Amino acid sequence: MFFGGASDVSGRVDAVFLYIAALTAAFLVFITALMIYFVVKYSRKRNPNPADIRSHAWLEVTWTAIPLVLFLSMFYYGWTNYHYMRSVPRDAMVVKVTGRQWAWSFSYPNGKGTSELVLAVRRPVKLEFTSPDVVHGFYIPAFRVKQDVVPGQTNWTWFTPEKEGVYDIECTVICGVSHSYMLSKVHVVPEERFKAWYFSDAVEPPAETAEAASGGPLAGDPDRGRLVYAGKACATCHTLDGARLVGPSWKGLYGSRETVVTDGKERPVTVDDTYIARSIRAPGADVVKGYPPAMVLPHSLDDQEVADVVAFLKTLK
Amino acid sequence: MTSHAEYHKDYQGAKIGMWLFLFSELILFGGLFIAYSAFRLRYPHEFHEASGELNAALGVANTVVLLTSSLTMALSISALQQARKRHASAFLSATIGLGALFLVNKFFEWSAKIHHGLYPGSAHLMEREPGQRLFFGLYYSMTGLHGLHVVAGVTLLSIMLVLLVRDRITPDDFVKLENSGLYWHLVDVIWIFLLPLFYLAA
């Protein structure tokens, strides 16, 4: 469905969701239409003499029984799929997850510890949650999995990621001032890449995973790029109208030729996708001549967001 | 507002209202009993051990005090019904006295425990097993809340005594005293539950 599910669980959750959505939408339309029809048909003007109908036993029985049966079918459908979500396959890889104010950390069976979750596609994983401080909620919307992380007990969930890509992890239980920044990512990569990463010393997730997943360079979206510009504090230093702040304005920047200072030496560059990506990833590497090497990223950008910023820059002629 | 007076004399209504209030009081303690049961199931042995440290003799003594006070309370009401006002106020005074005696006992019991370093958050208690910490946490919460009810009851009964002496409570109009009596019996009944849960669990 339109919310982009990416695990075995998401298909099941969406199926129950759609089943209930279809039934309830039909019910709502029926009730509303009937209500409007009655209000028009039996208005004071059209029907000045009301009938006096007090009750109808069979009607009451009918509209008790039909909803009851439908509700029970929803219950049953929900339960069977929930049952699946509580039955872990034996071969699931166990990753221990700790939620603390305000960060997630992941610990793999071989002792590897990370701050972002890396998983092999189509391989079941069981997550075990603990918290040293307060209650948190572990949520991957794209996978439709959520579990409260409660101090003093170990909760768990499991799922099989089915699509390669990078997905958001969010905290869902209010845990203090930075609750909404208690975010992380889950990277789903092919089995071989996962193995290579797993047995290496790297704690950073394997690079350009999203690009690999889509089989080529990421398509940027200028509208989302504008949001990144506004939301990730780019606007603090870069204007869109040609005015100079701490950093160069983005107006007409894409495609222009600039002189940059690399390791103390000046050299000319053309502002293209690669240069922009490098400037974001390593802001101190090539600094445009005449500007201070002052750029800091208060929020990290993922590959998709970088591509979006590039697309946005292209629109600023 | 003279016209409302007739409703104030609705004995049945006053008693229904009081019973409803007592229901909600029972459920207030019910929440604590739920917590107690949950933890006792989780830590049966530690509850057993911790209970042994409470002074069972003192607990039983206080039970006798409260049960006697319930008896004098009932005697006070029946004396008033028979228009024996002096007996009624004597029994009521006795009830108040016994309630106060209960509180004095409770005070010495708590002081002794606190003197031994057994109170929530104390260093001594934190060295013990989790179940024992919870036992004492619940002990102080539940007997404390009950103690507050005894204080409220003694205050209420003292007011009733004043009303009785000033003839505001009479053999024809004694629903206030009867309702206060009901409240006092509730305080007693709750203690009957607390006794085995804390003092006799060992």
Added chain:
Amino acid sequence: MSAASAAKPYFEEGRRGFLGWVTSTDHKRIAILYLVSMVTFFLVAVALGVLMRIEQLTMGQTIMKPTTYNALFTLHGVIMIFLFVLPGLPAVFGNFFLPILIGARDVAFPRLNLLSWYFFLAGALIAVASLFTGGGPPDTGWTFYVPYSVKTGTNVTLAVFGAFVLGFSSILTGLNFVTTIHRLRAPGMTWFRMPLFPWSLYATGWVQILATPIVGITLVLLILERLFHVGIFDPAIGGDPVLYQHLFWIYSHPAVYIMILPAMGAISEIIPTFAHRAIFGYGAIAMSSMAIAGLGSLVWAHHMFTSGLSDFSVLVFSLLTFLVAVPSAIKVFNWVATLYRGSIELTAAMLYALSFIFLFCIGGLTGLFNGALAVNVHIHDTYFIVGHFHYVMFGGTGFAFFAALHYWFPKMTGRTFSERFAKISWAPLFFGFNVLYFGMLVLGAQGMPRRYYDHLPQFHTGHVVITVGSWFLSLGVLMMFGNLLYAAFRGGRAEANPWGGVTLEWTLPSPPPAENFETVPTITAPPYQFNPESAP
């Protein structure tokens, strides 16, 4: 009482002025005290909500810091729940009309009734004081989940104590109403001759008496935990944070029914009056109130499906949750059936009442998503939940409150209001409401968590849309209350029975005299006799 003085409106009887109002034990004056204080709190909480929406207009900081935002959603929740939605209909319309509808002169315990209002005001003031003392306003959300509520430096202790005092007010009101209904029905007013609003208040009263103490003791334990580290909820000492959630929801789920049952009762009064015919399925509606009150007490753990409950309890609580949906559906069918072959006048009150049915349907139906196990895991603690309960609490109880306010306004104040303007203000209110809260349902299904100061870029468009919706909504609220406020002082004289209603309040002058009935009426037939000759 002489006939001349009996005709005097209730607010001209007895002591005048401010002191007269705050010392009167007349149930009608107490109702007005509640109305004024509650509408004030409501408008404050609406303003807090609008500020929260403005903060979400951009990513990152817009107008406030995260601590402020976290305090805002906590306060918005605490004020709306404890000071408006929960006590709203019983305390205002229950107080004013329960005695009148059953043919009584007052409630069973008039002085206790006034005391309830003082407890209400004291609780509210304590909660307000928590903003300016100690570590500042609480930032835990209105649910006060442990251990965060124990660890936070903000002034949770005082705010929670305020909620405890408010609970006391609620218990006393419930106790008063239940006793009133048992003891003070007019001669001939048997249980099944009672109108449906008193029925719903009866069911509500029992829930207030039996469920509120649980949250009372839970909040006391939370205070003890903060002050003395008793350990019952603290895993570091051996306690259990999930136990807090159980105790909290054992009350707070039934509390949802305290909020919605009186709303359903008020709707059951308004629809027959404007359809000019007897309510359809009187018995079914009355009994479904009791069924909701009963079943509703057994479904609390559906707020905790992701907290690590055993699979068996999850199964049972999900099943019970679907069962409690049945009586609500029965009510909806009966209301719509009441329209059938009626003679319908689409007044402002009726418009709000019919909107209630529509919005409550969405609220109830989205509840089915929450109750369904697999789906619950996905949407729990997201904007979907926020959208759902605003449809129930605001679209349901709030709109029923507005409908009842327009319906009974002429009786309560003796004044008429502009029907036209009331309907005009309905439009932005209804439109803005649906943009805001349906938008929340969509955002939630996409994975937007609740209580977030900031949001990820994929949710940005949705946030902008619903923020604009909130402006329409608040505009409509202001217009609606503005219209009524103007009418309360400048409106024309209201007739005794402007709508053609047949319940007892319409037999009294508008506004009623202090004694309500000069002679207590004797009841000889079931309620809603619009067509006496065809009555059974």
